[in-house]
Amino acid sequence: MTAPIDFYFDFYSPYGYLASTRIDGIAARHGREVVWRPFLLGPAFLATGHRPLTDTPLMGDYVTRDFARSARLLGVPFRMPEEFPKAALAPARAYYWLFDDRPDVAKALARAVYHATFGEGRDGTRPELVAELAAGLGVDPEELLAAIGRPDVKERLKSETGAAMQRGVFGSPYVFVDEEPFWGNDRLDQVECWLQTGGW
Amino acid sequence: MTAPIDFYFDFYSPYGYLASTRIDGIAARHGREVVWRPFLLGPAFLATGHRPLTDTPLMGDYVTRDFARSARLLGVPFRMPEEFPKAALAPARAYYWLFDDRPDVAKALARAVYHATFGEGRDGTRPELVAELAAGLGVDPEELLAAIGRPDVKERLKSETGAAMQRGVFGSPYVFVDEEPFWGNDRLDQVECWLQTGGW
Numbered sequence: 599m600t601a602p603i604d605f606y607f608d609f610y611s612p613y614g615y616l617a618s619t620r621i622d623g624i625a626a627r628h629g630r631e632v633v634w635r636p637f638l639l640g641p642a643f644l645a646t647g648h649r650p651l652t653d654t655p656l657m658g659d660y661v662t663r664d665f666a667r668s669a670r671l672l673g674v675p676f677r678m679p680e681e682f683p684k685a686a687l688a689p690a691r692a693y694y695w696l697f698d699d700r701p702d703v704a705k706a707l708a709r710a711v712y713h714a715t716f717g718e719g720r721d722g723t724r725p726e727l728v729a730e731l732a733a734g735l736g737v738d739p740e741e742l743l744a745a746i747g748r749p750d751v752k753e754r755l756k757s758e759t760g761a762a763m764q765r766g767v768f769g770s771p772y773v774f775v776d777e778e779p780f781w782g783n784d785r786l787d788q789v790e791c792w793l794q795t796g797g798w
Numbered sequence: 799m800t801a802p803i804d805f806y807f808d809f810y811s812p813y814g815y816l817a818s819t820r821i822d823g824i825a826a827r828h829g830r831e832v833v834w835r836p837f838l839l840g841p842a843f844l845a846t847g848h849r850p851l852t853d854t855p856l857m858g859d860y861v862t863r864d865f866a867r868s869a870r871l872l873g874v875p876f877r878m879p880e881e882f883p884k885a886a887l888a889p890a891r892a893y894y895w896l897f898d899d900r901p902d903v904a905k906a907l908a909r910a911v912y913h914a915t916f917g918e919g920r921d922g923t924r925p926e927l928v929a930e931l932a933a934g935l936g937v938d939p940e941e942l943l944a945a946i947g948r949p950d951v952k953e954r955l956k957s958e959t960g961a962a963m964q965r966g967v968f969g970s971p972y973v974f975v976d977e978e979p980f981w982g983n984d985r986l987d988q989v990e991c992w993l994q995t996g997g998w
Binding site: 785 | 963
């Protein structure tokens with residue numbers, strides 16, 4: 599078992615969701631674990647000058663079609679939430695609040711939020727929904743709701759987002775195998791090949 | 799043999815080059831031909847608000863690495879031309895000047911320009927280089943140089959670019975299988991799957 603793979607994603611990124619359904623399986627086939635690292639795409643968009651794909655002229659219709667088509671090919675459920683895009687603060691804050699002490703619960707919550715958001719089309723930015731999903735994993739929902747309003751928890755997400763950008767992350771999903779960067783759900787086959795071959 | 803596949807690309811698009819090395823082979827395996835349709839990305843960038851990837855903050859270093867890494871994986875030569883990006887007017891005009899009467903020569907010239915540009919790092923926007931490459935295919939270089947300065951030939955590229963955007967093309971490469979759109983070199987595996995299955 600060598601160093602874990604870093605999987606950066608925004609909770610309101612459809613391609614992040616698609617990648618999340620595959621990344622741990624790919625890593626496991628090559629004896630690796632995956633650290634999930636949610637961040638906020640908003641600051642990255644400020645730097646690149648890009649907008650969310652669905653809001654970009656000419657591209658919006660295409661990507662909406664592509665999200666669903668790629669999901670069908672992977673055999674995973676897909677449904678866009680009605681309001682899109684939104685800043686996914688609550689699930690990302692809840693993730694890092696859980697992460698240090700209960701990393702497995704944090705990852706299970708992230709999966710649950712992604713499934714609710716893009717598998718079922720629910721609003722995964724809603725603190726109440728995040729708390730409800732966390733309750734199903736044994737987390738006290740009231741404690742979670744209080745935690746994600748705390749300054750130190752808010753600050754943690756800011757610093758994780760800053761650290762991601764420092765590392766060059768500008769989109770979601772974004773994967774590092776050791777220090778090799780791969781951007782996009784499209785690159786997961788290359789990620790697998792890199793793990794298999796040690797690079798080319 | 800059913801309807802040909804449409805392959806849209808800009809002559810100064812590295813991902814267009816990578817896709818150009820695979821698209822005809824993919825199509826041929828499924829009994830299809832490919833019509834190559836160069837267009838200019840510039841007007842599409844005006845619509846999407848995007849810039850060339852290499853000029854986009856945060857993304858530039860990544861995509862430069864990714865171009866070369868993807869080329870190595872495909873086993874095709876890759877070298878960035880020194881000046882990049884540039885508007886690739888000369889090869890696109892020359893292509894359409896040849897296309898109606900000599901489509902096979904037009905495609906062979908397009909391959910030669912792409913190889914010179916991204917296989918060898920030469921400046922494929924230079925009319926003299928395009929003429930030299932065309933001469934190797936039996937085209938009179940002087941006639942080509944005169945043709946690409948003609949108003950009707952310039953107009954043809956404008957109208958082809960307009961038609962591409964009308965059809966929703968906003969990036970390079972962009973492929974239509976029947977009316978199903980696929981954006982990006984990353985989507986060629988899906989293109990092949992679509993041809994094989996008739997869609998999913």
